[in-house]
Amino acid sequence: MSRPIAAHIDPDALAHNLDAVRSTVAAAGGSPRIWAVIKANAYGHGIERVLPGLHRADGLAMLDLDEAIRCREAGWVGPILMLEGFFETADIAWYERYHLTGVLHHDDQLRMLRDASGRHPIDVFLKLNSGMNRLGFAPGRYRMAYDRAQELQRRGVLGTIGHMSHFASGDNAERVAAVVALFDRATEDMPGPRSLCNSAACLGSPRQAARTDWLRPGICLYGATPFEYQPSAAELGLRPAMRLSSTIIAEQQVQAGGGVGYGAAFVADRPMRIGIVACGYADGYPRQAPSGTPVAVAGRRSRLLGRVSMDMLAVDLTAMPQAGVGSPVTLWGGDGVSVDDVAQAAGTIGYELLTRLTSRVPVSVGAWEA
Numbered sequence: 300m301s302r303p304i305a306a307h308i309d310p311d312a313l314a315h316n317l318d319a320v321r322s323t324v325a326a327a328g329g330s331p332r333i334w335a336v337i338k339a340n341a342y343g344h345g346i347e348r349v350l351p352g353l354h355r356a357d358g359l360a361m362l363d364l365d366e367a368i369r370c371r372e373a374g375w376v377g378p379i380l381m382l383e384g385f386f387e388t389a390d391i392a393w394y395e396r397y398h399l400t401g402v403l404h405h406d407d408q409l410r411m412l413r414d415a416s417g418r419h420p421i422d423v424f425l426k427l428n429s430g431m432n433r434l435g436f437a438p439g440r441y442r443m444a445y446d447r448a449q450e451l452q453r454r455g456v457l458g459t460i461g462h463m464s465h466f467a468s469g470d471n472a473e474r475v476a477a478v479v480a481l482f483d484r485a486t487e488d489m490p491g492p493r494s495l496c497n498s499a500a501c502l503g504s505p506r507q508a509a510r511t512d513w514l515r516p517g518i519c520l521y522g523a524t525p526f527e528y529q530p531s532a533a534e535l536g537l538r539p540a541m542r543l544s545s546t547i548i549a550e551q552q553v554q555a556g557g558g559v560g561y562g563a564a565f566v567a568d569r570p571m572r573i574g575i576v577a578c579g580y581a582d583g584y585p586r587q588a589p590s591g592t593p594v595a596v597a598g599r600r601s602r603l604l605g606r607v608s609m610d611m612l613a614v615d616l617t618a619m620p621q622a623g624v625g626s627p628v629t630l631w632g633g634d635g636v637s638v639d640d641v642a643q644a645a646g647t648i649g650y651e652l653l654t655r656l657t658s659r660v661p662v663s664v665g666a667w668e669a
């Protein structure tokens with residue numbers, strides 16, 4: 300028998316979460332189209348595995364050319380937005396061939412386009428740096444960039460020119476409103492579709508989201524919260540798209556004063572029964588998760604004890620006489636343990652845990668069967 304760890308991807312949860320974004324924004328009076336953000340191998344879930352669940356998205360957004368090509372090869376015919384645009388002139392031919400929509404955020408990209416053939420006009424979104432200071436033209440340079448893009452459009456090199464920006468604090472409604480006002484000013488009088496709003500802004504500022512043409516939610520589609528742990532994904536009506544599960548492969552009786560795992564980072568203060576789970580940091584479970592991090596055993600919430608090793612971790616079975624070798628374990632994504640619970644305990648975010656699942660974990664797609 301192979302090692303019992305596994306991840307399960309639930310297409311229904313993805314579809315449900317996409318619908319949840321749509322209905323939240325619809326309730327605020329808008330019906331923008333949605334770029335489902337599937338960068339980083341669909342936040343660790345696997346591009347090909349999430350496409351069936353996200354088939355009702357209007358477009359897909361990512362940044363690696365090879366991921367875009369995988370989407371086309373998997374049969375996706377809708378729009379694909381490349382969030383960082385092309386990195387070198389040679390990329391442009393791939394945009395033409397695979398009909399990719401680019402983001403233009405830098406003068407160099409405009410320069411690269413000067414030599415494009417113009418045989419297949421490329422649709423683009425011009426990106427405004429609205430204060431995050433990561434990508435985009437500063438407000439004072441945005442019109443110049445737009446004028447140059449229009450020139451390229453007249454030559455047939457560019458197709459539609461849209462406008463986009465990204466929120467540094469999408470979870471803060473006041474800051475979102477301020478950025479939207481800045482964006483509106485910078486793009487005033489410029490025709491073309493607008494794209495704003497990551498998950499936090501879609502769910503936290505739905506009235507702003509309702510005014511844009513294209514939303515760009517990512518993490519919420521996978522059923523994790525875009526906020527700082529609260530409100531939780533469950534409170535937002537989201538369902539986990541990934542369940543990481545394993546099994547107890549050994550049991551130990553530990554006497555009072557006995558240590559658990561490397562460095563005896565946990566020491567029993569009374570006789571305890573410990574279960575050893577086939578999951579470690581080489582599977583993507585965070586090594587920094589401390590004792591007390593929630594882990595579900597046989598459907599009930601227990602806790603991690605001691606340091607996470609490369610291939611194993613220990614859980615407390617003391618109050619669970621029915622649990623033992625062979626009992627199912629949920630590390631996240633079910634039985635009351637969310638990826639955000641684990642992330643919070645480990646001092647990180649759900650995004651990081653999901654994208655760090657390692658390739659040795661077998662992944663299956665479909666409804667979860669215990």
Ligand SMILES: Cc1ncc(COP(=O)(O)O)c(C=O)c1O
Nearest residue numbers: 336465497498515516517518525
């Ligand atoms: C430009 C852009 N738009 C949208 C998203 C989606 O963000 P989230 O996963 O927080 O919804 C990201 C993710 O980082 C992004 O970089």
